[in-house]
Amino acid sequence: MLFFTQCFGAVLDLIHLRFQHYKAKRVFSAAGQLVCVVNPTHSLKYAPTRCAAAQTSTEQGGLPPCHHHEAVHDPQLVPCTCPLFSCPWEGHLEVVVSHLRQTHRINILQGAEIVFLATDMHLPAPTDWIIMHSCLGHQFLLVLRKQEKYEGHPQFFATMMLIGTPTQADNFTYRLELNRNQRRLKWEATPRSVLECVDSVISDGDCLVLNTSLAQLFSDNGSLAIGIAISTSKVHNGEAEM
Amino acid sequence: MLFFTQCFGAVLDLIHLRFQHYKAKRVFSAAGQLVCVVNPTHSLKYAPTRCAAAQTSTEQGGLPPCHHHEAVHDPQLVPCTCPLFSCPWEGHLEVVVSHLRQTHRINILQGAEIVFLATDMHLPAPTDWIIMHSCLGHQFLLVLRKQEKYEGHPQFFATMMLIGTPTQADNFTYRLELNRNQRRLKWEATPRSVLECVDSVISDGDCLVLNTSLAQLFSDNGSLAIGIAISTSKVHNGEAEM
Numbered sequence: 001m002l003f004f005t006q007c008f009g010a011v012l013d014l015i016h017l018r019f020q021h022y023k024a025k026r027v028f029s030a031a032g033q034l035v036c037v038v039n040p041t042h043s044l045k046y047a048p049t050r051c052a053a054a055q056t057s058t059e060q061g062g063l064p065p066c067h068h069h070e071a072v073h074d075p076q077l078v079p080c081t082c083p084l085f086s087c088p089w090e091g092h093l094e095v096v097v098s099h100l101r102q103t104h105r106i107n108i109l110q111g112a113e114i115v116f117l118a119t120d121m122h123l124p125a126p127t128d129w130i131i132m133h134s135c136l137g138h139q140f141l142l143v144l145r146k147q148e149k150y151e152g153h154p155q156f157f158a159t160m161m162l163i164g165t166p167t168q169a170d171n172f173t174y175r176l177e178l179n180r181n182q183r184r185l186k187w188e189a190t191p192r193s194v195l196e197c198v199d200s201v202i203s204d205g206d207c208l209v210l211n212t213s214l215a216q217l218f219s220d221n222g223s224l225a226i227g228i229a230i231s232t233s234k235v236h237n238g239e240a241e242m
Numbered sequence: 243m244l245f246f247t248q249c250f251g252a253v254l255d256l257i258h259l260r261f262q263h264y265k266a267k268r269v270f271s272a273a274g275q276l277v278c279v280v281n282p283t284h285s286l287k288y289a290p291t292r293c294a295a296a297q298t299s300t301e302q303g304g305l306p307p308c309h310h311h312e313a314v315h316d317p318q319l320v321p322c323t324c325p326l327f328s329c330p331w332e333g334h335l336e337v338v339v340s341h342l343r344q345t346h347r348i349n350i351l352q353g354a355e356i357v358f359l360a361t362d363m364h365l366p367a368p369t370d371w372i373i374m375h376s377c378l379g380h381q382f383l384l385v386l387r388k389q390e391k392y393e394g395h396p397q398f399f400a401t402m403m404l405i406g407t408p409t410q411a412d413n414f415t416y417r418l419e420l421n422r423n424q425r426r427l428k429w430e431a432t433p434r435s436v437l438e439c440v441d442s443v444i445s446d447g448d449c450l451v452l453n454t455s456l457a458q459l460f461s462d463n464g465s466l467a468i469g470i471a472i473s474t475s476k477v478h479n480g481e482a483e484m
Contacts, residue, residue, distance in 0.1 A: 150392050173424070182415070182475075183448075184430040205455030206425075213447030233424075 035115040035225075036107070038144075040127045080104075081141065081163070081194040096163050096194065097139045100132060108132040108139065116226045118144050121219050125154040132163075135230045139163040140174070140191060142228060143198050156215050158187070158226060159198065159207035166193040170233065176208050177227040178218040185210075185218070190233065277357040277467075278349070280386075282369045320437060322346075338405050338436065339381050342374060350374040350381065358468045360386050363461050367396040374405075377472045381405040382416070382433060384470060385440050398457050400429070400468060401440065401449035408435040412475065418450050419469040420460040427452075427460070432475065 080087035080103075081096055089099055100106045109131060118129040129144040144158045158176050162169040169191045178185045187208035192201050201207055210218070218224055322329035322341060331341055342348045351373060360371040371386040386400045400418050404411040411433045420427045429450035434443050443449055452460070460466055 150395050153392050153395075182432050184428070186426070186428040188426040190424050205453050206459060209451075209453055209456060211447050211451055214451060217448060 034109055034111050035117055036109050036131055037117045037119060038129045038131050040118065040120050040123050040129050040146075078195060081161075081198075093164060093195075097132065100141075106130055106132055106141075108134050110134045112136070112231075113227065113229045116142060116144070116228055118224045118226065119222065121146070121156075121215060121222055121224050133160075133228060133230070136172070136232060138168070138172070140172075140230060141194060141198075144224075144226070145198075145202055147202065149203075154212055156210040156212075156224075157202045157205075157207050158210075159201050160191045160228070160230070161194045161196075161198060161201070162191045163194050166195065169193045173231050173233050175227075175229045175231075177229075178210075178224070179227065180218045180220065180225075183217060185214070191230075276351055276353050277359055278351050278373055279359045279361060280371045280373050282360070282362050282365050282371050282388075335406060335437075339374065342383070348372055348374055348383075350376050352376045354378070354473075355469065355471045358384060358386070358470055360466045360468065361464065363388070363398075363457060363464050363466050375402070375470060375472070378414070378474065380410070380414070382414075382472060383436060383440075385444075386466075386468070387440075387444055389444065391445075396454055398452040398454075398466075399444045399447075399449050400452075401443050402433045402470070402472075403436045403438075403440060403443070404433045405436050408437065411435045415473050415475050417469075417471045417473075419471075420452075420466070421469065422460045422462065422467075425459060427456070433472075 077090050078093055078096060080089040080091075080099060087103070089103065091099060097108070101108060110133075112135055114133060116129070116131060123146070125146040125148045127146040131142050133140045133142055139162075141161045141163060142158070143161070144156060146154050146156055148154045160174040160176070162172060172191055173188055174191050175186060175188045177187075185208075189206070192198075192206075215224060319332050320335055320338060322331040322333075322338075322345075329345070331345065333341060339350070343350060352375075354377055356375060358371070358373060365388070367388040367390045369388045373384050375382045375384055381404075383403045383405060384400070385403070386398060388396050388398050390396045402416040402418070404414060414433055415430055416433050417428060417430045419429075427450075431448070434440075434448075457466060
């Protein structure tokens, strides 16, 4: 009996995820965009020995299997760049992607334009939503963070970082786009390198920043869909609209 | 001697304004865009008998004279919509523009795309930067406000309101764009009607919101250039990039 109840629960979860996936597809009407459902993870930075898995549910969202290339050639040792955990791991830039996938189970998606659908936006801060994005021969880390910079006033911060050196990062432009209810908000910038800490990017405010009220305006039933596009800096001025 | 000193001061001011004007033109590279230098005004809402003039310096910025059309036909009486002052004036929508120009000396600019250059962003909150914008046969009020929603943490709020009814406002889309240092932030929305209070739009957060850190990233020497474009809602999806 318990087995059947659990099966029923799992089927309901799958239907719910599939529903969110279609909702996001409807919002971002451009055909062919991958929609990736990303569940939140509480930051465990202050539990230094724990390296629990980031609970992303990409596979459940019906996405094709992802490939990844390790095209970064700077040989310097870097600490683990996963913003969720105080992980003791150190390694070369070339193996950061494998470490994030294998140890932290962060999913990786391919495609020039994808839709990142963050669920459960109402959860209390600090909360992170994380995915890796493989594009133009490089891997990027997308971090959405809910954080209380000012006590009692949570804000959302979204940024994209290249798993590569700052010099390599200068060759790219990333764009984050929110689009709902005849409102549209776009942020375009050069990604930072993961050699710079994501915490400092967020504390500098050099990223897409949303107040709770704006986040609610763009959310649909507790989920926030962010369109992501990456291009090389040379085509920055001539790029097409999403 | 005093006369010559004053003349010299006035010439220096003009040179400074002209310099800011060219700087903004450089940032917004599209040819033919009007750049309007807008000086801040402290909100005098809590001094109800005073109806001092908003100190905009458009004429000094070398702009052509502006025309205005009163194309609003809703006959209901509205209070003064100037967000700067607690003004006892009431009148029909058709004469709001004349009232704002004549009593509050708010300048009006024409053109589908203009650049709003707000000076002295460092001034303490509450501060407003205001201009009217005549476009597509209607007049719009652009308000940039520095306000401390949370004590000690000033933010910037920018919105555009139609001097017309909510039904008329639904026919338009406005876009505010910040562009500096390889960063770009765009906000697109349907303007609200001035029959709704600008204070409530800002407290709802349904506008472009900037933290101080983001405002500093987009400012140049204390001035913030905001590109403004208005279009009819029908061409919302197919509009050209600035």
